[in-house]
Amino acid sequence: MTQNQEIQLVKRPEAMPTEEHIRMTNTEMPEPGKNEVLLKTVYVSVDPYMRGRMSSAKSYVEPFALNKAISGGVIAQVVESNAESLQPGDVVTGTLPWAKYSTAPAETLRKVNPELGPVTTSLGVLGMPGLTAYFGLTDIGNPKAGETVVVSAAAGAVGSIVVQIAKIYGAHVVGIAGSEEKTRYLTEELGADKAINYKTDNLPEALIESCPDGVDVYFDNVGGEVSDAVYPLLNDHARIPQCGSIATYNDPNAQGPRLQMHIVKSRALIKGFIVGDYQPRFKEGFTKLAEWVGNGKLTYKETIKTGFDQIPEAFFGLFTGENIGKQLVKTAEIE
Known part of the structure; x- marks a missing residue:
């Protein structure tokens, strides 16, 4: 050998x-x-x-x-x-x-x-990223039909699944990604209602245009300047599953605006989580994800x-x- x-x-x-x-x-x-x-x-x-x-x-x-x-x-x-x-x-x-x-x-x-x-x-989709998307969105985000869900890193392993589950729940979904190829993928293949390229679009203006009724759920994978632009649009009692902060992982001196004002004003819930928190419920997650993949509601x-x-x-x-x-x-x- x-x-x-x-x-x-x-x-x-x-x-x-x-x-x-x-x-x-x-x-x-x-x-x-x-x-x-x-x-x-x-x-x-x-x-x-x-x-x-x-x-x-x-x-x-x-x-x-x-x-x-x-x-x-x-x-x-x-x-x-x-x-x-x-x-x-x-x-x-x-x-x-x-x-x-x-x-x-x-x-x-x-x-x-x-x-x-x-x-x-x-x-x-039937592993850690899928379970992360499922539990973070459904348990913390708790999206309701007609609400606006914004997803950062929306074309990534977790974000792409969040986008689709939010659509299954009947939400208005706005995905944020970093290339035209990715934004096309979000709208043309995943069914996002709007997609924003944070590298070329004016992000604050694009968010206002894409979220005319504000933001009810923000599934955050990146933190940094992307999140800075989302927070002012939070609706009353918005929910923020904090999944990651990839924008700051390689920047030990990362700074940003103060978020507390936006949290207090909107009475929003922000909760960090890791998928291991939900291990007792993994069977539930696997079953639901497999069902959606099997009936074509969830692609990858x-x-x-x-x-x-x-x-x-x-x-x-x-x-x-x-x-x-x-x-x-x-x-x-x-x-």
């Missing part, structure tokens, strides 16, 4: 992560212990939250260790098994290292159900690079807006 490779974090970035912060290194082939399996990585998910784990700052999850493999959502195939619940050839998903081969306890993995859709959906797009060595480039590209939908890297074939 070939020698293993993994991608490690070797230096904590203060701004935009680059090649100097990681290294690809050869390692020994791992051997599974009791109730463990040996896995071949097939697809790797790269996600914005990983940038936070590269920092040593206090957060909701431990930072990545230096000189150790970075980890995240992975689809893998079982090569060897010391667990009764999994057999060689099974396709699973879990939080695994950026490595060509790894081992994991069987109980930490979930078998991928191919009847629900292509295996890649377990890292996208994937941006897939090929090659284990493409993982860093795919990750860095998240912060320059390269991807539409879910960004994945295919590292091997399923046999």
Whole structure:
């Protein structure tokens, strides 16, 4: 069997992560212990939250260790098994290292159900991004028919699903993205009522025009100047699911206007969340998302690079807006 490779974090970035912060290194082939399996990585998910784990700052999850493999959502195939619940050839998903081969306890993995859709959906619409969109919007945002829902990073893995679920609930949906290709995707394929290109449009003016009745729900993935433009339009008792703040992840000195005035004036609710908060309800989320995918109410797009060595480039590209939908890297074939 070939020698293993993994991608490690070797230096904590203060701004935009680059090649100097990681290294690809050869390692020994791992051997599974009791109730463990040996896995071949097939697809790797790269996600914005990983940038936070590269920092040593206090957060909701431990930072990545230096000189150790970075980890995240992975689809893998079982090569060897010391667990009764999994057999060689099974396709699973879990939080695994950026490595060509790894081992994991069987109980930490979930078998991928191919009847629900292509295996890649377990890292996208039927995985963490889909669940994030579903629970953040329905539980915190609680959209009602006729309300206005604004979504930042609306063409991304989470945002693109939020847009569609908001339409299922009968909302007037305005998506904010960073290119003409993305804004066309939002209106022509996802059904958004309006789409704004924050890089070329006058964002405050475009928001006023697109949200004539104000904003009832703001699903925020980016923070920064985009959010600064949304807050003045909040209606009374608006709801803000705070999913991310990608605009500030690489700017340690990020500053912005004071938000408290807008929150008090509108009596809005702003709640930060992570998808793990909803783990007891994951079955509910999977069931509803699979139902919508199955009946065509929910579509998805994937941006897939090929090659284990493409993982860093795919990750860095998240912060320059390269991807539409879910960004994945295919590292091997399923046999």
